[in-house]
Amino acid sequence: MNLVLLLSEADRRSLIIGLVILVILLLFVGLFGGLCHYIFERQADRAEGFIDNVVRAHVVNTPKELRKFGFKKNNRALFRDSLWPFLVALIALTTWIIENLATANWGTNIFEDFGDLFFGWDWNADGVIVSFFGLPLIAAFPPVNHYPEFHLEHLCHYIECFLFIVAIAWYAYVCQGYIARHVRIDSLSRSIFKSSLKDYKAREDMDVHVTPDKPLPPGE
Amino acid sequence: MKFLKWFGWGMLWVILLPFMFVGIALVAVFGIPVFFVELAVMIFHFFKGETCFPMYEEDKKAMEILQKALDAKRASEMGTPIQNPQPQNVYVQQNYFVQPPQQNQPQLPPQMSMQNQQFPPQNPYQPPYIPQNQQSIQQPVQQPIEIAPVEEEPPLVAPAAPKKPALMEFPSEERKENER
Numbered sequence: 454m455n456l457v458l459l460l461s462e463a464d465r466r467s468l469i470i471g472l473v474i475l476v477i478l479l480l481f482v483g484l485f486g487g488l489c490h491y492i493f494e495r496q497a498d499r500a501e502g503f504i505d506n507v508v509r510a511h512v513v514n515t516p517k518e519l520r521k522f523g524f525k526k527n528n529r530a531l532f533r534d535s536l537w538p539f540l541v542a543l544i545a546l547t548t549w550i551i552e553n554l555a556t557a558n559w560g561t562n563i564f565e566d567f568g569d570l571f572f573g574w575d576w577n578a579d580g581v582i583v584s585f586f587g588l589p590l591i592a593a594f595p596p597v598n599h600y601p602e603f604h605l606e607h608l609c610h611y612i613e614c615f616l617f618i619v620a621i622a623w624y625a626y627v628c629q630g631y632i633a634r635h636v637r638i639d640s641l642s643r644s645i646f647k648s649s650l651k652d653y654k655a656r657e658d659m660d661v662h663v664t665p666d667k668p669l670p671p672g673e
Numbered sequence: 674m675k676f677l678k679w680f681g682w683g684m685l686w687v688i689l690l691p692f693m694f695v696g697i698a699l700v701a702v703f704g705i706p707v708f709f710v711e712l713a714v715m716i717f718h719f720f721k722g723e724t725c726f727p728m729y730e731e732d733k734k735a736m737e738i739l740q741k742a743l744d745a746k747r748a749s750e751m752g753t754p755i756q757n758p759q760p761q762n763v764y765v766q767q768n769y770f771v772q773p774p775q776q777n778q779p780q781l782p783p784q785m786s787m788q789n790q791q792f793p794p795q796n797p798y799q800p801p802y803i804p805q806n807q808q809s810i811q812q813p814v815q816q817p818i819e820i821a822p823v824e825e826e827p828p829l830v831a832p833a834a835p836k837k838p839a840l841m842e843f844p845s846e847e848r849k850e851n852e853r
Contacts, residue, residue, distance in 0.1 A: 476680065478683070479680055479683030479684060479687065480676075480679050480680060480683055481683070482682075482683040482686050482687050482690065483678075483679035483680060483681070483682030483683030483684075483685075483686060484679060484682075484683075485686065485690075486682045486683065486685065486686025486689070486690070487679070487682055489686070489693065506732060506735040506736065506739060507731045507732065507734075507735045509735070509739065510734065510735035510736075510738040510739050511738075512731045512734045512735045512738070513731060522729070522731050525729065526729070528707050528711065529711060529726065531700075531704055531707055531708075531711075532707060532708055532711035532712070532715075533726070535704055535708055539708060624701060624704075625697050625701065627704075628696075628697045628700040628701045628704060629693070629697055629700075631700050631704070632693075632696050632697070632700055
């Protein structure tokens, strides 16, 4: 309580704004994490289809064989899934090469031109970043220094950037699926060949009827 | 509560996300050579005349084993192996018509052949009861066969040989006329 009283008005404002931004950020990260979790589960279920037949038919009988077979199938799945993102990236690359052959502008940063289509904020303006007990915190919303605008001469760059971003995001999704499948196959290889005596009762399994004349020996 | 749930998820994923991004980056780098190797294998299979993604040996073995198990299960459920259906003559004669005998009409088969058929009746009409004699088609009366007494056969006698014409009697009257 004393700490709050010691704060100045500007510090309190920055603290409240920082907390709100943190909560919103964590919410968005939580939503993104939920989406990732959903993708993980879906891809892991898909991996079970890869190894279902060989396990049921007892074609593979050891965890090592199962991991090896799962690795092969997973690699093929990675290839098949990444065909489309690679094709999109190839189209973008071809467009970029043709455009640069025509204009001879090999050194242009196409992602900088792509920023024309979005808002820009001045994060170095006064009062935006304040120091709170030595920590830099956002104290105010930064002023807008760039508004979206369309330049026809940058049309090729827009298309190329869009295609590259789509390909990268798609490929990241495919790689995430690969990780999920790999983890599930690895965990299954450990669990499905495991022998367990957890619920086994050796005395119940014996085909011997114990009579009062012949009691069971003591446990110890 | 949902707010708190997603907030908690956010706190968890703030810790997990860097590891996940590192993993994705590693797999992305690993996936590039895998892509080109698998592409080469796919092209090889394509020009070999096979499918681009042929089944692995383990999958083939598993399919064979499961197919055999499935066939065995079907055979045990059916009891007997499946036979080819044989053609059957079905005579639907539930209808009863009083029709005078006509000439040049095909004769219908007897109605007794329908006794063991399991077809539902096509017409609810019940034919009148026709008393049948004991001499039905199914139980014909067997007449005793009378055995005639065996008669003694006469002894076999060779037939007399035909009388050969005497050579001295030739030429006849016809030959004489031809010579002329």
